[in-house]
Amino acid sequence: MSKRLEGKVAFIxxxxxxxxxxxxxxxxxxxxxxxxLARSQKKADDAKSEIGSNTFAIIGDVTQLxxxxxxxKSINEKFGRLDIVVANAGIFxxxxxxxxxxxxxxDRISDVNFKGAFYTVQYAVxxxxxxxxxxxxxxxxxxxxxxxxxxxxxxxAAVRSLARALTPxxxxxxxxxxxxxxxxxxxxxxxxxxxxxxxxxxxxxYSENLPAGRIGQSIDLANAxxxxxxxxxxxxxGSDFQIDGGMNQTRWPMKxxx
Numbered sequence: 398m399s400k401r402l403e404g405k406v407a408f409i410x411x412x413x414x415x416x417x418x419x420x421x422x423x424x425x426x427x428x429x430x431x432x433x434l435a436r437s438q439k440k441a442d443d444a445k446s447e448i449g450s451n452t453f454a455i456i457g458d459v460t461q462l463x464x465x466x467x468x469x470k471s472i473n474e475k476f477g478r479l480d481i482v483v484a485n486a487g488i489f490x491x492x493x494x495x496x497x498x499x500x501x502x503x504d505r506i507s508d509v510n511f512k513g514a515f516y517t518v519q520y521a522v523x524x525x526x527x528x529x530x531x532x533x534x535x536x537x538x539x540x541x542x543x544x545x546x547x548x549x550x551x552x553x554a555a556v557r558s559l560a561r562a563l564t565p566x567x568x569x570x571x572x573x574x575x576x577x578x579x580x581x582x583x584x585x586x587x588x589x590x591x592x593x594x595x596x597x598x599x600x601x602x603y604s605e606n607l608p609a610g611r612i613g614q615s616i617d618l619a620n621a622x623x624x625x626x627x628x629x630x631x632x633x634x635g636s637d638f639q640i641d642g643g644m645n646q647t648r649w650p651m652k653x654x655x
Contacts, residue, residue, distance in 0.1 A: 400428030401627040406476045408468070410434045410459050410517055411486030413444040415584035416534065419615035420483055420622045421448045427623055429481065432472050434459065459486045459513030462520075469524050479524045481626045484517040485534040487553075491545045498548050510552035515559060518574070527571035530626045533560050534618075535578040537641040553578075557637055564635035573634050575625050580641020582613035608643030 407424050411417040412433040421431045425448055432453040435441035441454035455471055457464030472479055488509045492498035498506070514533055521531070538546055539554035560576045567574050581603055588596060603612040621640050624630050639645050 400426075401623060401629065402481070403428035405429045405480040405626070406432070406472065406478050407481035407483065407626065408432045408434070408472060408479060408521070409483040409485055410513070411534070412448075412483075413440045416579060416582065416615045416618045417483070417485040418444060418447060419619035420485065421452070423616075423619040423623050424481070424626065425449055425451050427627070429626075430476065432468070432476075434465075434468055434486070459484075459517060460508045462516050465516055465520050469520055473524050478526050479521065480526050480529050481532070482517065482521045482525070482529070483532045483534070483622065483626075484514040484556075485532075486513055486517075487534060489546075489549050492548050493545050503548060506548050507552050510549070511555045511559075514556050518559070518563065522567070522570065522572070525570070525572055528628070528631075529572045530630070531567070531572060531574040532622055532625050533557075533574065533576045535560075535576040535637065537578045537580040537639050537645045539578065540645055560637070561635050568634060573630070575630070575633055575635065576637045577618060577622055577625060578637055578639045578641065579618050580613055580639065580644040581607070582615060582618065584615055603642070608647055611642070613640065613642055 402424055407429045409417055409421050409431060412421045413435050421433060424431050430451045432455060433444055434455050434457045435444055436458050441456060445452045445454050455468045457468050459465060486509055488506060490502060490506055518531055533556050535557045536553035538550045539557050543550060557576050560574050563574050600612055604610055618640050621638050
């Protein structure tokens with residue numbers, strides 16, 4: 398049985414941990430060659446060791462637009478094709494009206510989450526093959542009025558809107574674009590910021606309230622990403638795949654900020 402991404406070349410930003418790392422691992426397991434963008438040599442080396450073979454690391458940052466352009470040129474020179482782009486790089490910071498975001502924080506969050514995603518797509522287009530797939534990592538909170546997350550939620554809403562707005566243009570070039578929106582997902586970043594007691598409390602809360610009966614894992618998103626990257630989703634354009642355990646579909650009250 399052939400692998401679903403056999404022979405395809407993918408580019409993933411934010412692939413050194415969490416959801417992006419799981420996506421890269423799944424893509425390689427399904428036969429793809431994966432190029433990742435990492436902000437330092439150490440991050441690149443650590444990610445490559447976890448992803449395994451068929452991985453090509455490029456040092457760069459989505460907020461440094463020249464490094465994005467250089468990354469695509471390097472991929473084209475090395476592989477001569479590009480079939481999948483996953484704009485996954487993102488950051489999260491809490492802000493409230495009582496503890497407002499500074500202009501510097503606004504620029505930092507919007508530059509990574511939205512501007513970075515926009516130019517990851519724009520610079521990729523000249524190199525993408527016919528039938529290529531673009532995946533933007535959004536967030537289920539883009540549809541929720543969730544306190545302390547206004548700036549983050551707004552940038553993710555912009556990402557989701559971007560997929561819709563670009564769909565007609567990209568479709569003319571034979572390229573699909575979709576959004577992958579995680580709900581509550583336990584990632585290393587989240588785990589490292591919490592005590593064991595807090596993690597246990599979080600797990601209990603979501604297991605009792607989510608229709609899925611548990612908190613999400615990075616692999617849940619990675620499995621969905623393989624579908625969106627593969628030819629199996631050839632009839633899927635401009636969609637928002639909410640991998641959230643049913644959170645947004647049931648609209649249950651939330652105690653936790655994501």
